[in-house]
Amino acid sequence: MLKKKLTWVLILLLLIGISAGYLILNSNDKAMEQLVNMNYTEEEAKQIKDLGIANDVISFGDSDLFETAFRQNKVTKDNYKRYLKANDSLPSGYSMEEVISNMDAMAAQGYTDEEGFSLMSRYGKDVTGQLFSYPKPEKLDTVLKLIDKGYSVEQSIKLSGESTDIIDLLIGEDADYELLSTLQEKGYTLSETVNIMKSIPSEYHELLKKMKYLPSLEKLAFEEGFKFDLLPRYILAIQYNSKTPCEAVSWVNANGDYVSANSVNYSGLYHDEKEIKDPTSITVYVNKQNYLPSDYVPADLVDLPSGYYGNGQPMRKEAADALIKLSDDAVAAGYSRVYGQSNYRSYALQNSLYKRYSANSGTAGADRYSARPGFSEHQTGLAADLGGGVYSMTDFQYFPGYKWVCQNAHKYGFIQRYQSGKEFLTGFQYESWHFRYVGVEAATIMYEHDWTLDEYVVLFDN
Numbered sequence: 025m026l027k028k029k030l031t032w033v034l035i036l037l038l039l040i041g042i043s044a045g046y047l048i049l050n051s052n053d054k055a056m057e058q059l060v061n062m063n064y065t066e067e068e069a070k071q072i073k074d075l076g077i078a079n080d081v082i083s084f085g086d087s088d089l090f091e092t093a094f095r096q097n098k099v100t101k102d103n104y105k106r107y108l109k110a111n112d113s114l115p116s117g118y119s120m121e122e123v124i125s126n127m128d129a130m131a132a133q134g135y136t137d138e139e140g141f142s143l144m145s146r147y148g149k150d151v152t153g154q155l156f157s158y159p160k161p162e163k164l165d166t167v168l169k170l171i172d173k174g175y176s177v178e179q180s181i182k183l184s185g186e187s188t189d190i191i192d193l194l195i196g197e198d199a200d201y202e203l204l205s206t207l208q209e210k211g212y213t214l215s216e217t218v219n220i221m222k223s224i225p226s227e228y229h230e231l232l233k234k235m236k237y238l239p240s241l242e243k244l245a246f247e248e249g250f251k252f253d254l255l256p257r258y259i260l261a262i263q264y265n266s267k268t269p270c271e272a273v274s275w276v277n278a279n280g281d282y283v284s285a286n287s288v289n290y291s292g293l294y295h296d297e298k299e300i301k302d303p304t305s306i307t308v309y310v311n312k313q314n315y316l317p318s319d320y321v322p323a324d325l326v327d328l329p330s331g332y333y334g335n336g337q338p339m340r341k342e343a344a345d346a347l348i349k350l351s352d353d354a355v356a357a358g359y360s361r362v363y364g365q366s367n368y369r370s371y372a373l374q375n376s377l378y379k380r381y382s383a384n385s386g387t388a389g390a391d392r393y394s395a396r397p398g399f400s401e402h403q404t405g406l407a408a409d410l411g412g413g414v415y416s417m418t419d420f421q422y423f424p425g426y427k428w429v430c431q432n433a434h435k436y437g438f439i440q441r442y443q444s445g446k447e448f449l450t451g452f453q454y455e456s457w458h459f460r461y462v463g464v465e466a467a468t469i470m471y472e473h474d475w476t477l478d479e480y481v482v483l484f485d486n
């Protein structure tokens with residue numbers, strides 16, 4: 025009896041075992057089947073099953089990210105949930121491979137996937153690629169604001185460590201990224217750059233981009249009473265009068281550097297003379313400290329058409345063309361024709377002129393109105409002593425079109441080189457007639473800021 029009972033129990037157990045096994049086998053088959061339906065191969069389905077994640081994968085449904093990561097062998101039992109993402113929650117514009125390689129990078133740098141994905145959606149591949157090559161910045165928000173402003177990732181990370189003051193300026197509404205980077209390229213430090221941007225009004229910012237590196241600019245601009253248009257004179261006061269930036273501003277503002285025409289030491293301004301390296305430059309600076317080589321003759325001298333010049337002296341082509349236009353437009357404006365009475369003069373001619381003048385007026389007298397050989401702008405082929413109608417050069421200021429010429433010459437690239445009241449800067453007496461071609465851009469800058477060429481070259485390369 026007992027034996028029979030035991031047999032029944034054994035049979036029952038066997039039946040239970042068989043049906044359990046059948047159920048398990050059956051459900052395994054079902055999972056396999058579902059995975060295969062989701063486009064996994066049988067072998068892949070088996071791997072997923074072996075990882076023990078089949079149910080999660082099946083219940084999540086299609087995930088391109090998971091599928092790609094799985095095939096790249098990125099998926100483990102611990103990390104598989106990172107990749108189970110709905111296709112529409114992935115950053116757009118990236119391939120699955122790119123998403124995965126960014127996921128590796130962002131995790132390594134300390135970003136969560138959500139942060140990383142949101143950055144990837146907001147910025148392109150270039151920016152995120154760079155961003156994820158650095159550890160997640162402490163001030164990520166600031167870094168992103170700087171990136172939005174146009175700074176590179178590298179700059180933004182570096183700048184984010186600056187004080188709130190500086191950051192506010194950099195991301196402010198008026199912040200000029202281009203100016204900031206241009207000034208830094210010239211050699212200003214970041215804090216100098218920021219101070220310059222803060223203290224110099226934005227109307228001058230375009231000009232700042234074109235100017236050369238000026239070591240005293242930041243200190244000068246910080247001074248109370250600083251006037252941008254007096255900048256060249258402040259710098260000259262520091263260079264030649266041993267003023268500190270602070271002294272320079274108040275001294276020049278009070279016209280301390282001004283010397284009246286009669287008190288200028290016209291001969292004394294010849295000192296520390298240097299030979300000019302590039303005499304062909306359109307903005308070449310010839311004065312009592314900078315002379316032309318004695319054998320310099322411009323290569324592109326051309327004659328002016330008859331009526332446009334007085335004594336047959338040529339000019340450099342570009343300057344001649346500009347003078348012809350100016351002259352024609354003076355006529356169109358209702359004045360008599362303006363003409364170049366004395367233009368290019370050779371070293372030899374200047375030598376004989378200066379000798380004659382100094383024999384007549386003495387050295388001091390001649391140095392007031394005539395340049396020594398090599399020191400004359402006329403040797404550049406870019407200068408013209410103008411007459412108009414019946415008015416010869418020495419009467420040019422009485423020519424009815426004189427004012428028109430003064431107010432419009434810059435539009436043709438000319439400046440009045442030896443102005444009244446600027447003798448202490450130019451080193452020559454006022455010459456209403458002497459105009460110098462420097463090109464439209466430079467001439468316009470000088471005209472608008474009331475700078476002589478002497479002042480211009482303090483600020484700009486020539």
Ligand SMILES: [Zn+2]
Binds near residue numbers: 402407408409457459
């Ligand atoms: Zn002249």
